Amino acid sequence: MNQRTPVRLPLALWAGVTALLLVAPTLVVIPLSFTERRSFSFPIEGWSLQWYERFFTDPRWYGALGTSIAVAIGAALVATVAGTLAAIALDRARLRYGWLIRALLLLPVVVPQIVAAVAIFGTYLGWGISGTPLGLLLAHIVLAIPFVVIPVSTALQSFDPTLERAAAVLGAGGWGRFWQVQLPLISPGVITGFVFAFVTSLDEVVIAYFLQTPTLRSLPVQMYSSVTVETDPTIAVASSLMLVFSTIVILLPRFFAARRRRLLKAKETP
Amino acid sequence: MSKTNQSPGAPAATLQQTGRSVRLSGLSKHYGDFAAVDGIDMDIRAGELLTLLGASGSGKTTTLSMIAGFTTPTEGTVLIDGEEITRVPPHKRNLGMVFQHYSLFPHMNVRTNVEFPLKQRGVPKAERRRRAMEALEVVELAHRAQARVTELSGGQQQRIALARALVFSPSVLLMDEPFGALDRALREKMQMEVRRIHRELGVTVVFVTHDQQEALTLSDRIAVFERGRIEQVGTPEDLYERPASLHVATFLGESNLLPGTVDGGVFVTRSGSRLSAGSAENGPATLVVRPEHVRVQPATGTGAGIAATVGEVVYLGADKRLVAVTADGEITARIAAAEGYRPGDDVRLGWEPGAAAVFPG
Ligand SMILES: Nc1ncnc2c1ncn2[C@@H]1O[C@H](COP(=O)(O)OP(=O)(O)OP(=O)(O)O)[C@@H](O)[C@H]1O
Ligand SMILES: [Mg+2]
Numbered sequence: 001m002n003q004r005t006p007v008r009l010p011l012a013l014w015a016g017v018t019a020l021l022l023v024a025p026t027l028v029v030i031p032l033s034f035t036e037r038r039s040f041s042f043p044i045e046g047w048s049l050q051w052y053e054r055f056f057t058d059p060r061w062y063g064a065l066g067t068s069i070a071v072a073i074g075a076a077l078v079a080t081v082a083g084t085l086a087a088i089a090l091d092r093a094r095l096r097y098g099w100l101i102r103a104l105l106l107l108p109v110v111v112p113q114i115v116a117a118v119a120i121f122g123t124y125l126g127w128g129i130s131g132t133p134l135g136l137l138l139a140h141i142v143l144a145i146p147f148v149v150i151p152v153s154t155a156l157q158s159f160d161p162t163l164e165r166a167a168a169v170l171g172a173g174g175w176g177r178f179w180q181v182q183l184p185l186i187s188p189g190v191i192t193g194f195v196f197a198f199v200t201s202l203d204e205v206v207i208a209y210f211l212q213t214p215t216l217r218s219l220p221v222q223m224y225s226s227v228t229v230e231t232d233p234t235i236a237v238a239s240s241l242m243l244v245f246s247t248i249v250i251l252l253p254r255f256f257a258a259r260r261r262r263l264l265k266a267k268e269t270p
Numbered sequence: 271m272s273k274t275n276q277s278p279g280a281p282a283a284t285l286q287q288t289g290r291s292v293r294l295s296g297l298s299k300h301y302g303d304f305a306a307v308d309g310i311d312m313d314i315r316a317g318e319l320l321t322l323l324g325a326s327g328s329g330k331t332t333t334l335s336m337i338a339g340f341t342t343p344t345e346g347t348v349l350i351d352g353e354e355i356t357r358v359p360p361h362k363r364n365l366g367m368v369f370q371h372y373s374l375f376p377h378m379n380v381r382t383n384v385e386f387p388l389k390q391r392g393v394p395k396a397e398r399r400r401r402a403m404e405a406l407e408v409v410e411l412a413h414r415a416q417a418r419v420t421e422l423s424g425g426q427q428q429r430i431a432l433a434r435a436l437v438f439s440p441s442v443l444l445m446d447e448p449f450g451a452l453d454r455a456l457r458e459k460m461q462m463e464v465r466r467i468h469r470e471l472g473v474t475v476v477f478v479t480h481d482q483q484e485a486l487t488l489s490d491r492i493a494v495f496e497r498g499r500i501e502q503v504g505t506p507e508d509l510y511e512r513p514a515s516l517h518v519a520t521f522l523g524e525s526n527l528l529p530g531t532v533d534g535g536v537f538v539t540r541s542g543s544r545l546s547a548g549s550a551e552n553g554p555a556t557l558v559v560r561p562e563h564v565r566v567q568p569a570t571g572t573g574a575g576i577a578a579t580v581g582e583v584v585y586l587g588a589d590k591r592l593v594a595v596t597a598d599g600e601i602t603a604r605i606a607a608a609e610g611y612r613p614g615d616d617v618r619l620g621w622e623p624g625a626a627a628v629f630p631g
Binding site: 160162163165166167168169170171172173176180181184185 | 338339340359360361363364365366367369371373375376377386387389390391434435438444
């Protein structure tokens with residue numbers, strides 16, 4: 001839509017205002033994290049980095065950040081692999097109970113998180129992995145799988161199966177077809193799935209709260225706990241950092257796509 | 271059809287090879303109770319271009335995909351040069367294939383598409399590149415090697431697909447309605463291209479189409495499909511001049527059909543005209559005669575043949591197409607352009623006894 005139509009400017013304005021309204025409340029945490037005073041009051045009278053210093057010297061805070069990032073990366077990686085394979089299996093093996101398996105895979109989206117949290121907590125007590133990093137990781141993987149299955153299934157729907165036949169008859173075995181033809185063509189769906197999985201895990205608080213121990217706390221849990229005891233702007237620092245990390249992960253695919261386009265262009269005009 | 275301005279262009283030496291023979295023996299494919307292919311026996315000779323021709327749903331694609339290995343036969347065997355490959359997976363059959371909808375890999379450029387089959391065979395990079403360029407030269411698209419496939423026209427994409435199917439010198443090339451999506455002019459150009467490549471490279475080609483003109487233009491031999499069976503296999507001339515069934519006669523080229531009955535060697539039309547029936551058996555029958563075999567004479571006296579009135583005359587340049595109205599329906603004839611018949615003239619239609627065929631039913 002590059003045409004210069006008369007509605008273009010009003011449309012752009014409208015979109016800009018809407019975006020601002022959606023984002024502005026969230027962005028408030030950024031100036032707050034630089035405030036000089038020990039309160040959330042506006043307007044901000046003086047600027048300082050003291051809350052950042054506090055965040056990165058207190059092991060409860062930076063430890064929680066590390067836990068969150070590590071669990072989010074691990075959960076997103078495993079969920080992306082498992083969810084992609086599941087979507088492919090559901091797409092090609094016309095299973096009799098395929099719809100049931102799909103529904104089960106998507107269940108974590110609709111089950112209320114508090115219910116899931118209680119159930120997982122109970123189960124983990126039995127298994128003895130409550131409060132372990134592995135337990136938190138497994139819970140987040142299950143939670144994130146639907147967010148991979150959905151975009152990958154959509155990508156598979158627009159994948160032309162004759163391309164696979166063409167690859168087969170040209171000499172590509174099962175692995176070759178997957179790596180060289182199918183995966184590259186559904187990669188936008190896979191990357192979207194990874195991003196959603198990462199953000200889902202980073203943001204998750206209810207299950208992580210149930211599974212916490214004093215030494216294993218994700219950043220959202222640490223924020224939640226700190227609000228109930230002390231309210232100082234360190235929590236604004238934590239919020240700002242979470243904003244930065246999710247924004248980076250959301251923008252990464254766009255960055256890669258742009259770079260690939262540039263590379264392709266450069267290749268065409270040697 | 272004569273070859274036009276195409277430059278002969280020496281074929282890439284490495285692509286030249288000897289085609290192999292394909293034998294289908296008792297081949298069937300059932301879907302539930304339904305036989306999509308129903309016991310086919312056929313010998314495709316090494317180096318020939320054989321067309322599978324038939325109406326939609328007659329089992330052409332199913333047969334081709336059993337040769338390619340996408341579909342497992344319910345019964346029967348597929349042999350290439352005498353070696354059975356019925357259960358060999360497609361990627362181990364070493365066949366080239368071109369699909370109706372191009373099926374180029376959209377995430378690769380033209381050259382990497384053509385290199386793809388060589389890469390699967392572990393050909394080193396430099397040689398891969400050289401051979402891909404040679405194959406692109408055969409289809410006259412070497413200058414677009416770096417282009418993205420989505421930038422090319424339909425005809426160009428199909429030529430790339432052809433280059434990709436030929437680059438690894440397969441002994442058999444399968445093509446499933448490869449030009450179905452192209453307009454007529456481009457179709458004809460591509461047909462000439464396939465003929466040239468087939469002649470230059472010596473590969474065996476199995477070509478699926480439902481377009482009888484395409485089959486007549488291209489083929490060394492044609493196999494006519496009908497409801498999962500082969501009705502007749504032969505050269506285009508065999509099929510056109512000596513059809514084995516009413517279906518083949520009507521499927522290939524233009525025909526006049528006269529319903530009637532055979533009674534002791536005589537074919538009697540519904541209105542009572544009596545014509546030679548050759549050796550046909552008694553009973554209800556249909557007489558088939560090609561327009562170019564129908565002779566038109568002025569209606570003088572009471573000679574043999576069918577009385578008719580000229581309905582319309584269309585000038586076609588080299589000759590004229592005359593539609594005559596008889597008591598048994600319309601009969602079309604091809605007559606010399608110099609003949610002066612006009613609509614409304616009374617005429618008498620006839621043909622050599624050998625020119626008409628009578629089929630039961
Ligand atoms: N997977 C399948 N399951 C059930 N029936 C099938 C399947 N594949 C093909 N058929 C049926 O087998 C018959 C032959 O199909 P085929 O595709 O071989 O026909 P075709 O001659 O190639 O026709 P067209 O000219 O339309 O491509 C059709 O009636 C089709 O409906
Ligand atoms: Mg078909």
